[in-house]
Structure formats: structure tokens, C-alpha cells
Amino acid sequence: MSKLSPLEVSMLADNALSDEARKIAEEQLEASETDRARLDALLVEREAMIAALAVEPLTEEIDIPAPRFAKTMSLRGFAMANVVTGLVIWGAQFLWKTLFGELVVNATTWFTSIYLPDVYEMTRTTTLFLFEEGATMIDAYMSFIVACVVTVAMLWIAVVYRRSRVSISVCVLVASLGITLQSAPVQALDVRNSEGVLTIPASETVDDTLIVAGERIxxxxxxxxxxxxxxxxxxxxGTVGGNLLTFGEMVELSGSVGGFALGxxxxxxxxxxxxxxxxxxxxETVSVDSDSTVGRxxxxxxxxxxxxxSVGRxxxxxxxxxxxxxxxxxNVEFFGNRVYLLDEAVVGNSVRIRSGNPDAxxxxxxxxxxxxxxxxxxxEEFEQRSPYATLGFYLWQLGYLIGAFLVGIGLLWLVPGLREVSLNTGSEGLKTAGIGFLAFVSIPAMAVLVAITVVGLxxxxxxxxxxxxxxxxxxxxVGYMIGQMVIGDKDSTPISLLVGLGIVVVVINIPFIGGILSFLxxxxxLGLIVQYLMGAIPARDYAEA
Amino acid sequence: MARNAAFEVLYREYYARVHGLCRRLLGTGDLAEDAVQETFMRAYRNFRKYDPSLPFWQWIAAIANNYCIDLLRKKTKTQALFGEESVEAESIVDADGSQPVAEVIAAQDADRLQAAVLDLPPKYRVPVVLAYFSQLSYDEIAEQLNISRNHVGVLLLRAKQQLRGALSDPAGEESGGQA
Known part of the structure; x- marks a missing residue:
């Protein structure tokens, strides 16, 4: 009479039972001759299988051509190398500016300015120098320290999580952005703001791009x-060498602008x-008086x-x-109700009036x-026409589709884990949409809050x-996910992506409800991306052993 | 260069075993050759991760196992390559009965047994190869395949049942040993 299940006997033969289970099984074996016979047979079978499956060692010397073992540079590696090169160049530029421009040159200037002066003169010069350049120097030191900390932190993360291609890509990207943003203020940006009047006096020259905000500028x-x-x-x-971009209630320009002016x-x-x-x-109103000129x-x-x-063009x-x-x-080209060509008006070429009013x-x-x-x-663009009746609409959608497809191929190649994202259940879809909506709302809100501080900008x-x-x-x-659901073949990434994006393009352009569907x-x-980045959607680690 | 030369020695020494493992896991010689090359290339790229205190075979076999199982998963359209434990367990009760055990297999020659193993579906073939070729423990197999230890036992039992069925079938003798 058998007292052990077939599974128990099989696992016993493979020595796979736990100690406790093994002890119980052995007691059962004592009482059942059938089980003992089965176990013996399975042990013989096990040895037979091991012997049969074993690879015969090579008895004679056979020349096996070994492949060329060398680390080949893949396209992905090439792309990464480019990013790293860019990062190094940025870093070098930043360090050059920070170390040489701000530290060495300023220190040298300071030193030469106090060379052999009397005590009073030295104190005065030092104070004046620190007053004028101190903020810039401190800014440079802080930027340098922050950049070093960011770089070290990024490298540390990359080392700790070195097996994940995504983490390295993100680290490099963040470090690049961080250093770029850190170096920008030092290199070519002067930001000023005031709640009252902010004045750049006639005697002052700003060698950088100037960003100003205030009640009156x-x-x-x-x-x-x-x-x-x-x-x-x-x-x-005054004089603006570059472009002038203004946003406010009233702008009065009596100086000169070297580039374009936008208001x-x-x-x-x-x-x-x-x-x-x-x-x-x-x-509301724009006026260019008789003493003013616009070059283009x-x-x-x-x-x-x-x-x-005078208008140049x-x-x-x-x-x-x-x-x-x-x-x-x-030419003068006018879209509106009335155009007045007054006494002093001279038009070098034609006047085109696009108006429904013949007396314009x-x-x-x-x-x-x-x-x-x-x-x-x-x-035609001014007339109320259905966008679906225009060729431009379809060309635009085709362009969007091609662009999104190319971006998608690159994205899925760089982050292969995103190929695994899916919504298996309805509740999972709701949860993902909820997370996406949270990200949609919270990130801009947090950005606004953080931007209040200079450090957080x-x-x-x-x-x-x-x-x-x-x-x-x-x-x-989401297009790729839909494509996978339709095609059902995980190996055909480009086809899945193309089909999915095609469906998305069609869906978001459905009249009346396309906007809502697009938002959904x-x-x-967004929810899928956030979950993936947070690790809620695991990607199989392809690293070996 | 010295590293390349050293690795070529390892390649020649372990080629046959890795090839045997890949062939048994994948069930076909066509894919096995590519799998061997990929396994050695991965080993070369990650050689700094190798712990010399452990046998080289154990390390490279793990790489081959990972690669081949991933390949099988990709080729399998359904998510669960190794099936549901409960479903497999149910079929044991139905199929076990009083079939011959040792008599069937012990009497067969190795080639027929190998051919029968290669003919098994991947969900049975992989655990068999890991258990009786790589001689991994149930716990190691469970970890490798990301299934429970008991599930491993069930799969192996079902695999052996299928092998017995295939080997006791006289019709199979015609094609045995040719795979």
C-alpha cells in the first residue's frame, strides 16, 4: 500500500525534501514496500538520466575556432560615449570659467591691485574689490561646489546601480543638465529684479544677457x-547689443537694439x-515715430x-x-478693417489689403x-473651415506619427524595460491613470513652489x-502598449509601435471627444512612465550571473 | 591581449559543455550555436564579475542558463513559460497510476533518452536539464526559473512521466537517437 504521493517520492529521490519532510517520508517508507520499490527505481532512473545527459569529454584535440574576444562598441555605447563627451566638455568649460575666470583671474587682479600700496590704500582697494566682485566670486565658488557634489552624487548612483542602463542614462542626463544650468549663470546671465524701480544707469555696461523684472525698469x-x-x-x-524681449504694460524704446525686438x-x-x-x-497700440527706424x-x-x-523691409x-x-x-500687407496711408507715407513696393471691407x-x-x-x-486659414478638410491637417498628423515613431524606437531601444509595461486589469488601468493625473498636476505645482527660491530655480x-x-x-x-495588445507579438517592436501610434493618432482626432481621449x-x-521609473513595473535584469 | 588569449583557452575547454547545456535547454542545435557564442561574449564582457574562488563552469553555466531561459521566454507567447503549479499537479494524479519507473528508462540507451529530453516541451525540458545536467538543487532551479520549489518538483515529476511515456512507446524507437 502506497503511503507517499508520487511527488514526495520523486523529490525524495532527488534529495529535494526538507529535513523534516524527509524524516517523515523515511518513516513512511519503512511501512510501505511499494514506496521503497518506487524510490529505488527512481534513484536508478536519476543516475541513468544524469549519465545520459552528461556531455562526453573531448577525447581528441579538436581545433575549435574561438571568436574574437573584444569589447565591440555598440551603437548604444557610441551614443553614451557622445553624451559623456559632451558632459566632459561642459565640465571642462565650466571648470575653466570657474577656476580660471573667477578664482585665478580675480585673485590675480586682487593681488596686483594691492601690490605695494600703503595700508590705507590696500584696505580701501580690498574692500572695494570685495564689494564689487565678492558676490560673483561667492557665486562661482558655490557653483563649483554644487557642481562637484552633483557630479560625485551622480557617479555614486551610477556605480551603485551600474547594472541598470536606465539609471546610468538618467544620471548622465541629470549631471549634464545640472552642470549646464550651474554654469549658465556664471557664463552669460545677469538676473536682476526689484519690486520698485530697477535701473541700469547710463554709466553701466552689462557684458552678459540681462534678465530683469520689476515694477518699472x-x-x-x-x-x-x-x-x-x-x-x-x-x-x-540705452543700447542693447542683442535682442530685446519685453513683457508688460508699456514699453518705450528710445535707444538702439542690435538684434530683433519682440514685445x-x-x-x-x-x-x-x-x-x-x-x-x-x-x-493694444504700437507706434513708431518719425525719428525711429526698424532695419527689417x-x-x-x-x-x-x-x-x-522708417521700415527697412x-x-x-x-x-x-x-x-x-x-x-x-x-510691401505693406494689411489684415483688418482700415488702413490709412497718410501724407508722408512712402511704400517702396505694393500695398496688399486683405479685408472684407472694400473701403478699407x-x-x-x-x-x-x-x-x-x-x-x-x-x-483660407482665416475662414472657418473644418481642419479635417485640409491637406495640411493630414500632413501634420503624418509628421507627428513619423516623429513619434522615431522617438519611440529610440526610447524603447535606450530603455528596453518600457517594452514590458502593460495594463493587465481594469483596476490597474485606473490606478495608472490616477498616478498619471497626480504627476500631471503635482509636478508643475511643485515646480512653481520650488522656483520661488533662487536655489530651486x-x-x-x-x-x-x-x-x-x-x-x-x-x-x-501608451501607443506601444496599445500596439502590443493589438499585434500580440512582443518581438515586433517597430510594428507594434507603428500600429499603436496610428491608433492613438486616429483616436485623439475623433471629433468632439478626441481631446478628452487624448488627455486620458x-x-x-504618464502613469506608466512614473510607475516604471519608481520601479513598480519591474524590468528583467539582463545582466548575467 | 593576454586576457584574450586566456579567455580563448577557457573557451576551448568549456565549449563542449556549454554547447551541450545550450542544446539541451533550447532543444535545437541551430539556436544552441548562437547561444554558446553569446554566452562566451557575455562572460568575456563581465569577466571582472567572476569570483575565482568558484568553479568557472558554475559561473558560465549560470550565464548560459539565463540567456537560454530568456530566449525561451521570448519565444513563448504566453507569460508563464512554466505553467501553473496547480494545473501541473492535478495532471500528476491523473497520469501517475502504476506506470513502470526504472525498468523503462534504465533499459534505454543514452541517445534515445537524450532525444526524448530534447523532444520535451521547454517547460519540462529546462528543469530536467538544470536538475540532471547542471545538477542544480531544487532551490537553485526555483530561483533560476522564478517559480516555487514545489513547482520545480511537480515539473520534474511530469517531465519524467512524459519521458517514460515516450520511451515505452515502441513507435518512438524508430526515430530515437537521431536528434
Missing amino acids: VIAGTITGDVIAAGRNIEVS GVSTYEIEGGSVAGDLWVGA NVTTAVRLSSVDG DYYVFGETAELNGQVQG LHQADSAEVQGEVEFLDLP PIAFIGMAAWLLGWYLSKVV LTVIG
Whole structure:
């Protein structure tokens, strides 16, 4: 009579039972001759199988051609090497600027300034030097220390988690961004803000790009780089070597701008000023007085646009009313209700008026148009047309599909673990969507909170960049997942991705509900990415042994 | 260069065993050759991780096992390559009965047994190879395959039952030993 199960006898023969189970089994064997016979047979069988499966040792010398053992540089390695090279170059530039530019040069300047002076002069010079350069030096020291800490931390993480390709990629990326952002303020950025009046006096020259924010901003000095200004009133009477970007209520430009000028304000006035490049303004009113010049095109989107000065090329107006009492070398193109060519107006080429109003043009007798005056219909884009009836829509969607496909191939190649993401159950889908929605809401909120502090500003930038990247990649990830569900073949990554992205493109363009579906797919994709990064979706470690 | 030369010696010494292991795990010679090359390349790339206090065979066999099992998983469309333990266990009760045990296998020649092992489905073949070729313990196999220890026992028992069935079938003798 058998007292042991077949499994117990089999495991006993393979010596795989635990000590306790083995003891019990052996007691049972004492009482059952059948089991003892079965065990003996299985032991013989085990030896027979081991003998049969064993590989015969080579009895004679056979020349086995060995492959060429060398670490080949894969495309992935090449890409990584490029990233690392970029990082090293950034690091070198940063160190050069920090160590040489700020530490060595400043220290040398300081030393030479106090060479053989009397005590009073030395104290005065030292104090003045520290007062003027101290903040920059401390900033440089701190940046250097922070960069070192970030780099060491990243290297440590890369060493600890060296078996994960993703962690190394992320570490390198973060270190690169960190060092870039750290070096940026030292190299070419001057950030100033004030709750009251912020003035760059005429005697001051800023050799970097200047970012200013304040209630009232007065720039009378010289800025060699770009100026980005945000404030209620912005007055630029000095010289801007680069571009001028202004955001606020009122801008008065009486100085000169070497590049282009771009403004998003209520009132934009150029009085005796000059812009060497283009002028782009979105405002309530824009005026360029007779003493002002714009070297290239003027493009305005306004209620009232008035140009009395000189425009080097074309003058485009999108708005209610346009007035020209100056000189335009090229064309005037007007989209709106009324255009006035006043007494002093000179147009070097044609005037094109795109308006539904045939009486839109009011031309003074002395106004001169050297080309033709044309009345044209509104472009098709201005008419209410279904986007689905345009070729451009489909070309755009095709471009999006191709772009997303290429990005997806690269992403899944760099992060193969993302190929494993899936939603096996409905509840898992809800959970993923919840996590995605949380990431969607919380990351920008945290970025805003962190950005309040100067130290947190780079972190906020990185966070928002990651958020935007995740926003884009979410559809790629969810598209691949859908493609896998449709194709059902994990080996055909490109086909799954293409099919999935095709479905996503179609779904998000369904009339009326496409927007909602697009949002849902995005939060699910974000949720999958977040879960993967947090390790909730495990990827098999392909590292050996 | 010295390292390359040293590794070539290891390659020649262990080639036959690694090839045998891969062939038995994959059930076909076509894939086995590629698997051997990949195994040695992985071993070469990760040689710094090798602990010299352990036998080289144990280390390289683990690499080969990992690679071959991953390959089988990729080729298997379903998620669970080794099936559900409960389902397998149920079929033991049905199939065990009073089949001959030692008499069947002990009487066979090694080639027929090898051929029969190669003909097993991967879910049975892999545990058999790991248990009787690599001679891993049940715990080691369980860890390797990411299944429970008991599940290993069930799979091995089912594998042996299938082997007995195949070897006791006279029709199988015609094709035996040719695989």
C-alpha cells in the first residue's frame, strides 16, 4: 500500500525534501514496500538520466575556432560615449570659467591691485574689490561646489546601480543638465529684479544677457547680450547689443537694439529709437515715430498700429487699424478693417489689403505707393473651415506619427524595460491613470513652489523639462502598449509601435471627444512612465550571473 | 591581449559543455550555436564579475542558463513559460497510476533518452536539464526559473512521466537517437 504521493517520492529521490519532510517520508517508507520499490527505481532512473545527459569529454584535440574576444562598441555605447563627451566638455568649460575666470583671474587682479600700496590704500582697494566682485566670486565658488557634489552624487548612483542602463542614462542626463544650468549663470546671465524701480544707469555696461523684472525698469546703460524684461513700465534708452524681449504694460524704446525686438504689451512706443532686426509686437497700440527706424520687417498684431518712421523691409499688420506716415522699403500687407496711408507715407513696393471691407483704404493724395495697391480675399486659414478638410491637417498628423515613431524606437531601444509595461486589469488601468493625473498636476505645482527660491530655480526648470518630456513620451509609451495588445507579438517592436501610434493618432482626432481621449491617454502614459521609473513595473535584469 | 588569449583557452575547454547545456535547454542545435557564442561574449564582457574562488563552469553555466531561459521566454507567447503549479499537479494524479519507473528508462540507451529530453516541451525540458545536467538543487532551479520549489518538483515529476511515456512507446524507437 502506497503511503507517499508520487511527488514526495520523486523529490525524495532527488534529495529535494526538507529535513523534516524527509524524516517523515523515511518513516513512511519503512511501512510501505511499494514506496521503497518506487524510490529505488527512481534513484536508478536519476543516475541513468544524469549519465545520459552528461556531455562526453573531448577525447581528441579538436581545433575549435574561438571568436574574437573584444569589447565591440555598440551603437548604444557610441551614443553614451557622445553624451559623456559632451558632459566632459561642459565640465571642462565650466571648470575653466570657474577656476580660471573667477578664482585665478580675480585673485590675480586682487593681488596686483594691492601690490605695494600703503595700508590705507590696500584696505580701501580690498574692500572695494570685495564689494564689487565678492558676490560673483561667492557665486562661482558655490557653483563649483554644487557642481562637484552633483557630479560625485551622480557617479555614486551610477556605480551603485551600474547594472541598470536606465539609471546610468538618467544620471548622465541629470549631471549634464545640472552642470549646464550651474554654469549658465556664471557664463552669460545677469538676473536682476526689484519690486520698485530697477535701473541700469547710463554709466553701466552689462557684458552678459540681462534678465530683469520689476515694477518699472529703466535701461539707460549698455547691454552687450540680450535683454529679457518683464515689468509694468519698461523704458529702454540705452543700447542693447542683442535682442530685446519685453513683457508688460508699456514699453518705450528710445535707444538702439542690435538684434530683433519682440514685445507682448499693452502699449509699445518707439520714439527716436532703432531696431536693427525685425520688430514683432502684440499689443493694444504700437507706434513708431518719425525719428525711429526698424532695419527689417515690422509685424504687429494690434488694435492700432502707427508707423511714422522708417521700415527697412515689409510692414505686416494684423488688427483693427493701421496708419503709415513714414517710409516702408518693401510691401505693406494689411489684415483688418482700415488702413490709412497718410501724407508722408512712402511704400517702396505694393500695398496688399486683405479685408472684407472694400473701403478699407484711405490714401492721402501725397501718399506714394511705387508698386500696386491690391485688394485680396482673406486667406483660407482665416475662414472657418473644418481642419479635417485640409491637406495640411493630414500632413501634420503624418509628421507627428513619423516623429513619434522615431522617438519611440529610440526610447524603447535606450530603455528596453518600457517594452514590458502593460495594463493587465481594469483596476490597474485606473490606478495608472490616477498616478498619471497626480504627476500631471503635482509636478508643475511643485515646480512653481520650488522656483520661488533662487536655489530651486534650476530644479524647477529640470522638473518642468521632465514634465514636458513625459507629456510627449506618454503617448509614445501608451501607443506601444496599445500596439502590443493589438499585434500580440512582443518581438515586433517597430510594428507594434507603428500600429499603436496610428491608433492613438486616429483616436485623439475623433471629433468632439478626441481631446478628452487624448488627455486620458496622456495621463495613462504618464502613469506608466512614473510607475516604471519608481520601479513598480519591474524590468528583467539582463545582466548575467 | 593576454586576457584574450586566456579567455580563448577557457573557451576551448568549456565549449563542449556549454554547447551541450545550450542544446539541451533550447532543444535545437541551430539556436544552441548562437547561444554558446553569446554566452562566451557575455562572460568575456563581465569577466571582472567572476569570483575565482568558484568553479568557472558554475559561473558560465549560470550565464548560459539565463540567456537560454530568456530566449525561451521570448519565444513563448504566453507569460508563464512554466505553467501553473496547480494545473501541473492535478495532471500528476491523473497520469501517475502504476506506470513502470526504472525498468523503462534504465533499459534505454543514452541517445534515445537524450532525444526524448530534447523532444520535451521547454517547460519540462529546462528543469530536467538544470536538475540532471547542471545538477542544480531544487532551490537553485526555483530561483533560476522564478517559480516555487514545489513547482520545480511537480515539473520534474511530469517531465519524467512524459519521458517514460515516450520511451515505452515502441513507435518512438524508430526515430530515437537521431536528434
